[in-house]
Amino acid sequence: SQVGCTLNCTFCHTGTQALVRNLTAAEIVAQVQVARDDLEEWPSPKEDRRLSNIVFMGMGEPLYNLDNVADAIDIISDGEGIAISRRRITVSTSGVVPELEALGNRTQAMLAISLHATNDALRDVLVPLNKKYPIEQLMAGIRAYPGLSNARRVTFEYVMLKGVNDSPAEALALVKLMKGVPAKINLIPFNPWPGTDYVCSDWGAIEKFAAILNRAGFASPIRTPRGRDILAACGQLKSESEKVRASARRKAAAEPEVLDSPAA
Numbered sequence: 522s523q524v525g526c527t528l529n530c531t532f533c534h535t536g537t538q539a540l541v542r543n544l545t546a547a548e549i550v551a552q553v554q555v556a557r558d559d560l561e562e563w564p565s566p567k568e569d570r571r572l573s574n575i576v577f578m579g580m581g582e583p584l585y586n587l588d589n590v591a592d593a594i595d596i597i598s599d600g601e602g603i604a605i606s607r608r609r610i611t612v613s614t615s616g617v618v619p620e621l622e623a624l625g626n627r628t629q630a631m632l633a634i635s636l637h638a639t640n641d642a643l644r645d646v647l648v649p650l651n652k653k654y655p656i657e658q659l660m661a662g663i664r665a666y667p668g669l670s671n672a673r674r675v676t677f678e679y680v681m682l683k684g685v686n687d688s689p690a691e692a693l694a695l696v697k698l699m700k701g702v703p704a705k706i707n708l709i710p711f712n713p714w715p716g717t718d719y720v721c722s723d724w725g726a727i728e729k730f731a732a733i734l735n736r737a738g739f740a741s742p743i744r745t746p747r748g749r750d751i752l753a754a755c756g757q758l759k760s761e762s763e764k765v766r767a768s769a770r771r772k773a774a775a776e777p778e779v780l781d782s783p784a785a
């Protein structure tokens with residue numbers, strides 16, 4: 522939904538890429554079409570679709586571009602066109618609480634929350650937006666999300682960081698936080714990137730964490746990392762091209778090209 526991101530979550534390589542701009546609705550839909558093209562899904566098959574679910578996630582904050590996201594979802598879900606059900610479209614946010622209600626009302630999309638911590642002190646570090654919308658406010662906004670029910674559960678994303686947020690005590694705190702919320706929790710093994718100090722939790726710690734959530738009745742799948750080998754897994758989507766400031770572009774354009782002087 523955006524090129525780059527303004528939010529600087531500390532475990533996220535993508536977040537080190539400065540915001541360039543919001544995508545238009547057409548550009549968002551074009552990503553779906555490019556994927557369908559690659560899968561040769563023309564025209565839209567009625568059954569056995571390979572592109573069956575869409576998640577707004579990976580780069581940027583969709584709720585900072587809600588108008589275009591909502592328009593794109595209208596187009597993607599239109600029964601006369603691509604016809605992917607709104608129940609198969611999930612929007613993931615780092616917790617822009619004031620926009621949650623509008624997201625639900627305008628899109629009827631499924632909601633996912635980048636949570637990653639169970640207390641404000643830690644979430645302030647991992648997801649700095651938490652300083653603006655702390656966990657209590659966030660949970661209140663989630664409980665009020667339009668259409669939330671056992672059939673339409675919210676997904677919490679929780680990146681597993683060794684020695685940071687992966688203790689059994691934190692799993693229990695998570696259970697407490699989720700009480701009464703129709704929820705499932707995706708445990709995401711951390712994908713390392715150059716320059717980060719974070720390390721992925723040991724597999725045993727992740728399994729222990731998941732078992733505590735499962736025992737409390739929450740589905741908590743451990744996501745299989747995909748794309749690590751090309752730095753394209755979750756939180757690794759920073760691109761190699763960087764935004765060049767408009768002032769720098771103007772300066773470069775104004776400077777006369779310096780030609781090597783011919784040898785004397």
Ligand code: SF4
Nearest residue numbers: 526529530533536581
């Ligand atoms: S996790 Fe999402 S919101 Fe946070 S910095 Fe990365 S891309 Fe931005």
